[in-house]
Amino acid sequence: xxxxxxxxxxxxxxxxxxxxxxxxxxxxxxxxxxxxxxxxxxxxxxxxxxxxxxxxxxxxxxxxxxxxxxxxxxxxxxxxxxxxxxxxxxxxxxxxxxxxxxxxxxxxxxxxxxxxxxxxxxxxxxxxxxxxxxxxxxxxxxxxxxxxxxxxxxxxxxxxxxxxxxxxxxxxxxxxxxxxxxxxxxxxxxxxxxxxxxxxxxxxxxxxxxxxxxxxxxxxxxxxxxxxxxxxxxxxxxxxxxxxxxxxxxxxxxxxxxxxxxxxxxxxxxxxxxxxxxxxxxxxxxxxxxxxxxxxxxxxxxxxxxxxxxxxxxxxxxxxxxxxxxxxxxxxxxxxxxxxxxxxxxxxxxxxxxxxxxxxxxxxxxxxxxxxxxxxxxxxxxxxxxxxxxxxxxxxxxxxxxxxxxxxxxxxxxxxxxxxxxxxxxxxxxxxxxxxxxxxxxxxxxxxxxxxxxxxxxxxxxxxxxxxxxxxxxxxxxxxxxxxxxxxxxxxxxxxxxxxxxxxxxxxxxxxxxxxxxxxxxxxxxxxxxxxxxxxxxxxxxxxxxxxxxxxxxxxxxxxxxxxx
Numbered sequence: 080x081x082x083x084x085x086x087x088x089x090x091x092x093x094x095x096x097x098x099x100x101x102x103x104x105x106x107x108x109x110x111x112x113x114x115x116x117x118x119x120x121x122x123x124x125x126x127x128x129x130x131x132x133x134x135x136x137x138x139x140x141x142x143x144x145x146x147x148x149x150x151x152x153x154x155x156x157x158x159x160x161x162x163x164x165x166x167x168x169x170x171x172x173x174x175x176x177x178x179x180x181x182x183x184x185x186x187x188x189x190x191x192x193x194x195x196x197x198x199x200x201x202x203x204x205x206x207x208x209x210x211x212x213x214x215x216x217x218x219x220x221x222x223x224x225x226x227x228x229x230x231x232x233x234x235x236x237x238x239x240x241x242x243x244x245x246x247x248x249x250x251x252x253x254x255x256x257x258x259x260x261x262x263x264x265x266x267x268x269x270x271x272x273x274x275x276x277x278x279x280x281x282x283x284x285x286x287x288x289x290x291x292x293x294x295x296x297x298x299x300x301x302x303x304x305x306x307x308x309x310x311x312x313x314x315x316x317x318x319x320x321x322x323x324x325x326x327x328x329x330x331x332x333x334x335x336x337x338x339x340x341x342x343x344x345x346x347x348x349x350x351x352x353x354x355x356x357x358x359x360x361x362x363x364x365x366x367x368x369x370x371x372x373x374x375x376x377x378x379x380x381x382x383x384x385x386x387x388x389x390x391x392x393x394x395x396x397x398x399x400x401x402x403x404x405x406x407x408x409x410x411x412x413x414x415x416x417x418x419x420x421x422x423x424x425x426x427x428x429x430x431x432x433x434x435x436x437x438x439x440x441x442x443x444x445x446x447x448x449x450x451x452x453x454x455x456x457x458x459x460x461x462x463x464x465x466x467x468x469x470x471x472x473x474x475x476x477x478x479x480x481x482x483x484x485x486x487x488x489x490x491x492x493x494x495x496x497x498x499x500x501x502x503x504x505x506x507x508x509x510x511x512x513x514x515x516x517x518x519x520x521x522x523x524x525x526x527x528x529x530x531x532x533x534x535x536x537x538x539x540x541x542x543x544x545x546x547x548x549x550x551x552x553x554x555x556x557x558x559x560x561x562x563x564x565x566x567x568x569x570x571x572x573x574x575x576x577x578x579x580x581x582x583x584x585x586x587x588x589x590x591x592x593x594x595x596x597x598x599x600x601x602x603x604x605x606x607x608x609x610x611x612x613x614x615x616x617x618x619x620x621x622x623x624x625x626x627x628x629x630x631x632x633x634x635x636x637x638x639x640x641x642x643x644x
Contacts, residue, residue, distance in 0.1 A: 099149045099191055104142035104203035105133060105157045106212055112141075113160035120166075121155030121186070123147040129161030140203045149193035152250050154186040157206055167207040172218055172305055173262065179220035179309045180258045190250040190261070202264050209305040214264045217302055220309035221249065221274045222318045223257040225380070227353055229277035233259040236283070237272025237297065242525065245278035258309075271297035274312055280524040281358045285351030285385030285403065290315035294402070294521040313351055313384065323380045328406070329413040330364065332388045335371035335427035337419050339488030340461060343390040343397075346373040350386025350403070354379045361389060371427070372416065383407045387523065388419055395462040400493020400530065403523035420458070420491045421532075428580070428614070430490030432536040439542035440471065440496040441551035443479030448499040448506070453481040456501060457494030457528070468501035480551065493520075493528040496545055508546045517588040517609060518548035532612050534569070534582035548588050568629055574642035579615040587631030594641075595626045617643045 103119055117133045120126050123145055133141035147153045154175060158166045169187050176182030189201050202211045210216040219235055233251075236244040240263075249259035271292065273283045286296045290310075300308055311318035330348045337343060347361035354377050355362055364373035385403035389396050399420045406414060418427035438455040447453065453471045460467030471481035499506030510516050510527045519527035531541060542551035569582040583590055592613065594603040602620065605613065615627075625641045 098146040099193055100144055100198040101147045101153065101189070101191060102142060102144050102198055102200045103133070103155070104136065104140055104201060106140055106203040106205045107159070108139040108205065108212060110139075110159060110206050113165060115161040117141040118158040118161055119143070119145075119155055120158060121153060123153055123155070128158050128163050128166065132161075133157075142203070144198070147191045149191050151191055152252060153189045153191050154184075155189070156186055157204075159206065170207070170209045170305075172209050172216055172307060173204075175252055177218065177307065179218060179260060179307050180253055180256055182253045184252075188250070188252065190248055192248050204264075210264045214266060215302045216305040217263045217265055217300060218260060218307040219249070219263065219272075220258050220260045220307065222309065222311045223259060223276070224311070224318050225323070226257075226276055226312045226357070228257065228259075229282055229357070231278040231282075234275040234278055235261055235272055236275055236280075237270060239263050239265060239270040239272060244275045244280050244283065249274075265302040267303055269299060269301050271299050273297055276312060276357060283351075283358075283524070284313040285383075285405075286313070287315050287383040288405065289383075294516075294527075295523075295525055314382070323382070325378050325380055326408055327376055327411040328379045328408050329374060329376040330386075330388075331367075331372055331374040331414055331416050332364070333372050333416060333418045333426040334390065335418065336430040336490040337390055338371075339433075341392075343392045345391045347389050347391065348375065348386055349389060350384055352379060352384045352386075355384075355386055364388075379408055381408050385523070390419070392461055395466070397458050397461065397463045400458040400520075400522065400528045402521040418491070420489070420493070423614070427490070428578070430488075431533055433486050433488045434533060434536045435484050435538045436487045436531075436533075437482060437484045437538070437540040437542075438469075438471065438494070438496075439474070439480060439482045439540060439551050439553060441480055441542070441544040442498060445479075445498055445545050447479065452497075452499055452501070452506075454497040454501045455483065455485075455494055456497060457492055459485070459487050459489050459492040459494065465501050468497060471496075487533065489533075491530065491532040493522070493530045494541075495527075495529055496543070498545060510546060512547070515547045515549075518543075530610070532610065534580055534612050539584075568637050568639065570627060570639045570641060573640075574644045575617040576644040577616070577618060579617050579641065580612065581615065581627070581629070582612045583629070583631070584611070585631055589631070591630045593628040593630075594620065595628065596621070597624045597626075617641070 118128060119131050119133060120128045124131050133143045136142045156166045169185050171177060173187050175184035175186050175188045191199060204211055233249045234244055235247050235249055236242050240247050249261045251259050276282050286298055292299045334346060346364045349355055349358050349361035362375055364375045367374050385405055387399045387403055389398050401420060401422060415424055416426055454468040456464050456468035469483055471483045474480040474482050495508045497506050510519055519529055522528045542553050544551055571580055590608045592605040593601055595601055620643050622643050625643060627639045627641050629637045
């Protein structure tokens with residue numbers, strides 16, 4: 080007998096590891112509660128309609144706590160009484176079997192996760208209804224049949240759950256399909272979200288432009304009625320029943336400006352498709368002849384997808400700091416050549432020799448980190464970003480200002496300032512104020528980066544107020560006066576017979592450029608240029624004298640003479 084008891088105790092201990100507390104509630108508003116009380120029956124207690132009674136919590140809410148197996152789907156029904164003839168009729172939207180997955184099963188369901196030791200809570204759903212009072216049930220479903228499902232499962236992240244890519248697991252209710260689902264109970268309003276094939280932002284889908292909203296191309300849903308939402312992963316529509324056409328896709332990128340510090344070991348491409356490893360290890364590109372161009376040809380499904388190039392050195396991976404690149408593949412095609420870390424068409428313009436770049440950040444409107452940890456980080460270091468963050472020093476006589484000077488080799492680079500622990504994302508600039516994004520670009524993973532392109536080997540100062548596009552005031556003693564005014568805008572080569580470079584160097588948020596002939600007639604206009612530089616093709620203009628008028632967002636104007644040969 081003692082042996083049996085010991086075995087029973089051991090089993091109980093092991094079983095507890097795989098169970099989790101779940102609070103389950105029902106709202107009986109509008110119902111006459113049966114004299115035998117309110118019960119719940121499900122696969123966690125043997126489907127007994129009279130053994131698990133819910134207790135009156137407050138008002139018309141009845142609840143109880145149950146132990147349910149973790150990492151599994153809990154199925155259940157509420158019962159107004161203690162017999163099956165008193166069970167609720169579960170709305171189709173909430174049933175295990177639904178048009179979203181083609182199954183046949185009329186039970187309610189809830190996925191029991193094991194992400195923490197806390198208690199999972201099922202909100203108080205109205206008896207026989209889809210959602211709690213005043214809320215709407217939205218059944219999200221994503222079809223993964225065209226994608227290899229990540230070992231970490233499928234998740235959803237968005238404004239409906241705090242934008243956390245790892246906390247909201249979607250359930251595959253029927254093993255004979257690859258549809259993953261989750262039911263949210265939402266207030267009326269608009270919500271943005273993405274599906275995640277894994278549990279990090281690197282695993283997020285690339286939402287096509289046709290159905291994406293915002294800079295990061297999120298999905299959007301309006302909650303004004305209980306409803307179902309279903310699409311194919313990384314698509315605007317359900318997965319096709321017929322095979323998707325495939326084409327040869329040739330990726331090319333010019334790496335001319337990334338031969339810094341001994342160059343790199345290899346170049347790869349990664350993105351939101353299985354063929355390019357779903358943002359994983361990537362596919363290696365090969366050097367084309369003796370040029371600085373690298374390329375690879377892959378057979379890929381047609382349609383739109385996102386990707387980025389990376390280079391690798393000494394075990395470190397450096398990603399482009401720009402927004403995700405997009406490609407709509409509809410035929411055998413070759414990607415238009417661009418320079419690494421740039422979206423401008425054509426190969427790289429040879430970068431200048433390395434130069435000193437002074438980074439200055441004004442934290443006077445912030446609460447500085449208690450340990451004085453202020454950093455700048457970017458893709459100009461190896462390793463880059465967090466692992467290569469460079470600490471700034473306080474500026475004498477300028478409270479709240481921090482500065483450092485770095486000798487930088489890459490022509491174009493991305494960066495941002497950090498107030499606090501450089502390994503914690505929350506310490507980074509986030510640009511939550513949508514009015515302060517004119518000087519940044521989306522980074523493809525929900526955030527934003529500052530960018531700069533060096534057009535000469537002259538020293539440069541990048542001075543900003545933390546988390547804004549506002550220039551830092553560097554006019555007080557203690558800072559090197561390197562901020563150039565619009566009078567230092569550069570145009571070269573001049574005279575020109577081909578490409579003309581315009582280097583603004585005034586740290587304005589945007590510029591307008593007008594090209595006029597010698598008679599003052601406007602022949603070309605370029606508005607809202609957000610980059611620090613631009614190129615003109617003088618072959619588009621007639622030979623002779625022209626005038627280039629630059630106006631920045633501060634209203635400063637500079638006119639330069641251009642001679643076209």
